[in-house]
Amino acid sequence: MGTVSKALGLIELLRESGHPLGLSEIARLAGFDKATARRLLLELAANGYIEQDEDSRGYALGPALQMLGRARENRFPLNRAIQPAVRALAEQTGETVHATEYCAGSLASIFAVESGKANRVILEHGQKLPLHATASGYAFLAASTEAFVESVCRREFEAFTPTTPTDSKALMDIVTATRERGYSISNQSMEEGVSSVAAAIRGAGGKPVGTMAIAMPASRVTPEIVRAHGELVRKSAAQVSARLFGKSTVQPFRKAS
Amino acid sequence: MGTVSKALGLIELLRESGHPLGLSEIARLAGFDKATARRLLLELAANGYIEQDEDSRGYALGPALQMLGRARENRFPLNRAIQPAVRALAEQTGETVHATEYCAGSLASIFAVESGKANRVILEHGQKLPLHATASGYAFLAASTEAFVESVCRREFEAFTPTTPTDSKALMDIVTATRERGYSISNQSMEEGVSSVAAAIRGAGGKPVGTMAIAMPASRVTPEIVRAHGELVRKSAAQVSARLFGKSTVQPFRKAS
DNA sequence: ATCCCCTGTTTCATTATTTGAACCACCGGT
DNA sequence: ACCGGTGGTTCAAATAATGAAACAGGGGAT
Numbered sequence: 001m002g003t004v005s006k007a008l009g010l011i012e013l014l015r016e017s018g019h020p021l022g023l024s025e026i027a028r029l030a031g032f033d034k035a036t037a038r039r040l041l042l043e044l045a046a047n048g049y050i051e052q053d054e055d056s057r058g059y060a061l062g063p064a065l066q067m068l069g070r071a072r073e074n075r076f077p078l079n080r081a082i083q084p085a086v087r088a089l090a091e092q093t094g095e096t097v098h099a100t101e102y103c104a105g106s107l108a109s110i111f112a113v114e115s116g117k118a119n120r121v122i123l124e125h126g127q128k129l130p131l132h133a134t135a136s137g138y139a140f141l142a143a144s145t146e147a148f149v150e151s152v153c154r155r156e157f158e159a160f161t162p163t164t165p166t167d168s169k170a171l172m173d174i175v176t177a178t179r180e181r182g183y184s185i186s187n188q189s190m191e192e193g194v195s196s197v198a199a200a201i202r203g204a205g206g207k208p209v210g211t212m213a214i215a216m217p218a219s220r221v222t223p224e225i226v227r228a229h230g231e232l233v234r235k236s237a238a239q240v241s242a243r244l245f246g247k248s249t250v251q252p253f254r255k256a257s
Numbered sequence: 258m259g260t261v262s263k264a265l266g267l268i269e270l271l272r273e274s275g276h277p278l279g280l281s282e283i284a285r286l287a288g289f290d291k292a293t294a295r296r297l298l299l300e301l302a303a304n305g306y307i308e309q310d311e312d313s314r315g316y317a318l319g320p321a322l323q324m325l326g327r328a329r330e331n332r333f334p335l336n337r338a339i340q341p342a343v344r345a346l347a348e349q350t351g352e353t354v355h356a357t358e359y360c361a362g363s364l365a366s367i368f369a370v371e372s373g374k375a376n377r378v379i380l381e382h383g384q385k386l387p388l389h390a391t392a393s394g395y396a397f398l399a400a401s402t403e404a405f406v407e408s409v410c411r412r413e414f415e416a417f418t419p420t421t422p423t424d425s426k427a428l429m430d431i432v433t434a435t436r437e438r439g440y441s442i443s444n445q446s447m448e449e450g451v452s453s454v455a456a457a458i459r460g461a462g463g464k465p466v467g468t469m470a471i472a473m474p475a476s477r478v479t480p481e482i483v484r485a486h487g488e489l490v491r492k493s494a495a496q497v498s499a500r501l502f503g504k505s506t507v508q509p510f511r512k513a514s
Numbered sequence: 515a516t517c518c519c520c521t522g523t524t525t526c527a528t529t530a531t532t533t534g535a536a537c538c539a540c541c542g543g544t
Numbered sequence: 545a546c547c548g549g550t551g552g553t554t555c556a557a558a559t560a561a562t563g564a565a566a567c568a569g570g571g572g573a574t
Contacts, residue, residue, distance in 0.1 A: 002260075002296070002300045002560080003259075004261055004297060004304075005303065015324070018328075023551055033533065034534085035554085038551080038553090043259045043261045044261065047265045048361030049265065054462075057551065061325060065322065065329045066330055067383050068272055068322040068325075069322045069323045069324075069326020069330075070367075070383070071275075071318055072326075073326075075317065076317075102320065103305040108320070108324050110327075125328075126324055260531075260532085260560085279521075281522075290562065291522075291563085292523085314521085516574085518574095519571090519573100521568100522567105522570105523568080525567100527562105528561105529562070530559105531559080531562100532560070535556105538551105538553075540551085541550075542547105542549085543548090544546085544548105
């Protein structure tokens with residue numbers, strides 16, 4: 001693994017932690033030597049990606065990340081396109097609705113509206129959903145190229161619950177079924193008691209960039225509700241995709257020919 | 258310079274560019290070999306910090322930055338605290354008002370409301386303001402420790418206009434005057450025709466974290482206006498600081514003793 | 515169609531950077 | 545005073561980064 005990835009791993013560590021961490025703790029969590037961790041941290045701090053509190057000596061995420069995040073959002077306003085749709089779905093269904101964006105091999109939760117019901121599904125912000133064990137993952141794979149699906153199949157199949165697909169064949173079947181159905185279904189494949197339906201969001205060129213999903217306690221799930229909510233999320237995702245599609249969200253860096 | 262900083266420099270390059278860049282162009286701009294640039298870019302892409310468009314082969318800022326930016330904003334909601342104050346000041350003065358945050362050695366513009374007047378000052382988002390040649394910089398230095406001011410004095414004094422302070426002594430005098438006055442004044446020290454007044458925002462522990470500034474065309478500036486607007490920005494910054502101050506925006510990572 | 519120039523990509527010997535054990539100084543609790 | 549923990553520093557050894565060179569492919573101009 002390259003030095004850069006090690007440094008970025010430290011940032012991820014700080015993000016997951018949610019509160020400042022000390023040098024020793026970071027080194028321990030990352031499996032690096034103290035000296036190594038420190039050198040990387042200082043270099044990140046010099047660039048504003050993290051910052052060290054002078055008093056507590058703790059390291060936390062830095063201001064450069066906000067700057068860059070905003071810059072990215074300016075050129076790829078996925079959030080602005082998705083948020084109204086998520087809110088509308090939450091309103092219609094009364095369940096927890098969330099959106100994810102594909103990022104470095106998994107789907108990261110970028111926005112969620114929680115159900116108002118007492119028994120509801122709660123999603124942490126930034127939580128990473130595996131492609132092989134969630135409704136969002138199935139939907140994303142179903143919208144991806146065969147080559148991408150195969151590359152995911154070659155990875156490990158971590159089993160979270162008894163219903164998590166554990167081999168390439170099972171996953172491929174789910175993907176095929178999702179493609180025919182138009183939306184994906186997860187029956188407690190990631191966490192016991194949580195069922196979801198999801199559909200992919202497509203960006204410029206038709207490539208999937210993320211998903212929208214409705215998550216509900218398994219106790220409220222019936223075949224009719226799955227079908228109704230599934231159709232809702234499919235249509236909503238299609239509408240969002242239509243807005244992103246075509247209008248090249250990423251400007252070409254070559255002159256148009 | 259470490260490998261990590263080189264990689265992060267590439268990200269900064271992409272941010273400044275504003276649109277996707279090709280490999281050769283990136284290598285040229287950064288002064289790296291094509292092979293080196295490519296290796297760094299691939300590693301960044303693997304972590305989601307940048308992404309490569311499959312078709313055009315161009316590189317652009319990636320989704321991880323949005324994720325991380327949001328995470329940082331959650332724990333340090335500077336924007337939420339500053340935006341209402343900036344809007345209010347813009348309303349009161351009719352001039353362009355903007356806020357900056359300290360990031361890696363300079364002040365980066367994080368929010369701005371433009372004046373409604375025809376002759377107005379315009380600020381690019383993310384623009385970096387040097388500490389030694391802007392009202393925001395003076396205000397930030399005036400709120401900083403002597404050690405920090407001295408470290409800035411040891412840097413190069415790039416002269417942007419004839420009124421840019423060019424040596425340590427001149428800058429120190431400005432900082433001293435700013436401390437006594439309570440707000441800073443820049444008379445076209447960064448760009449001809451633009452004058453500004455500014456005051457520092459202080460965070461937990463009283464340390465400066467950024468600034469608020471009012472920027473106006475030099476043609477509209479009179480001593481009375483400078484004084485009036487200066488007092489406004491001073492008071493407004495103090496109010497924002499009061500909200501951030503004390504309520505430890507960064508949680509301690511040690512147990513409270 | 516041919517040439518030319520500019521892409522992106524890969525390789526590999528050279529080089530410079532990263533690594534981590536050992537060490538120091540410091541703090542708080544026992 | 546001791547101990548266990550912290551953050552920080554050093555330097556020879558090991559490792560990873562580097563970049564010239566060569567390759568493949570595409571587009572434009574002649």
